[in-house]
Amino acid sequence: MEGEAIENTDGVEVVEQEVKRPGIITKKMLVMSSMICGGIVFLLWAMLGFPRKFKNPKIFEDNTCSEDETICPKAWNQIRNNCFFQSEYEKTWIDGQANCIAYRGSLAIFNSKNEVESLMPYLGPSSYWIGLKKLNASTPWMWANEDAFNNWFKIEGNGTCAFMFKKGISSASCDDAIKYICSREALLFAKLSKCTQTMECSGKWIGVGKKCFYFSGDTKNWTASKRFFSSQGSKLAHIDTQEDMEFLRRHAGTFMHWIGLNRKQGESWKWTNDTTLNPWFGISGIGSFAFLNADGVHSSRGFIDIKWICSKPKF
CATH class of the missing domain: 3.10.100.10 (Mannose-Binding Protein A, subunit A)
Known part of the structure; x- marks a missing residue:
């Protein structure tokens, strides 16, 4: 062998080291083969396994398909989760309430100061019955759904039925004929x-x-x-x-x-x-x-x- 004429510093011929090299090369080849085979197996798993694991990915991507939304019927205005309707015709308080019930609602019942303030700019010069009434001057105000009014806004006047106008809330005789506002909950639909x-x-x-x-x-x-x-x-x-x-x-x-x-x-x-x-x-x-x-x-x-x-x- 060519290596037999060469000696290292210890006098040991290089050929003795070369005898060990085939084993090292064989190990490297095995490692490389294992890596290649492993890579092929991974690619096959990726191509064949992922589609089964993540079948129908649109279920996760198109979240809007199942979201819900609240809406109001046509001609009604929505404020948060409630709908409000302003009449064009004048009625007594009782007749206004009857019309609102026919629309699956009642004369306006307010749950927050925001609802009142949001409606004020749209009232114009007209006055509108709302869902507040009391039996006589000495009894407390009650909402049309029979809930007690907790006096969170002031009601002017000496009447027994309340109405709202652009400047606030007042009261008059329930037999007076004025416009009215209905309210109802917004409808819940799948979007x-x-x-x-x-x-x-x-x-x-x-x-x-x-x-x-x-x-x-x-x-x-x-x-x-x-x-x-x-x-x-x-x-x-x-x-x-x-x-x-x-x-x-x-x-x-x-x-x-x-x-x-x-x-x-x-x-x-x-x-x-x-x-x-x-x-x-x-x-x-x-x-x-x-x-x-x-x-x-x-x-x-x-x-x-x-x-x-x-x-x-x-x-």
Whole structure:
């Protein structure tokens, strides 16, 4: 061997050291092979394992799909979680309260100073009944929901029914006719997210999920509404999912809209395609034709003229 002619300082031939080198090289090769194999195994695990471990990542990314929001019906103003409506007509306190109850509310009940101050700038020159009343001059003020008033704001005057105007709160005879303000809790809905809203519906049709919905501008009775849209290749609205329901209620506001449900005396509710309703939502009233607004689904006689909603599948 070439190394046999070379000696180190101790007189030991280099060849003796070279005898050990093949073992060192073999160990290095084993280490390198192990690292390469380990890297390949890791890559395979990464490619094949992660998709199974993190299946459907949109559940975590699109948080807005399940968030809730509070809203008020059309023509109502929202202050925090409450809605307020200012009338255009003058009524006595009792009649104003009756109208507010019809809107699923009452004459205005305030929970904070912020609500009062927020409404003041919008009152203009008019006065508005609010939900405070007392039986006589010597009894305490009570809210329309029968809660005691804790005197956190001053009420001027000697009347037994309270009203608000731009400069504060005063009182007058409950038989006086003035405008009124209603209040009610804001409605809670699941927010329509970007993951469900689409632009696949033409014109004035609104896309939600797999459907397009149309809200009428004019009014018809139930039969005329059904006949009109049948000729247009659509139908009075069918509601198949909670997402549909929440969208329709929010968009309808306080206005009544016919939907595609009716029933014959003594029979179950049926959709316009003659399928029986799976009662996953309630229908109030004793009528034979269903309509919808922000408060839910109700029933009435079919000959009254109200707005309507139609639906059709997306194409």
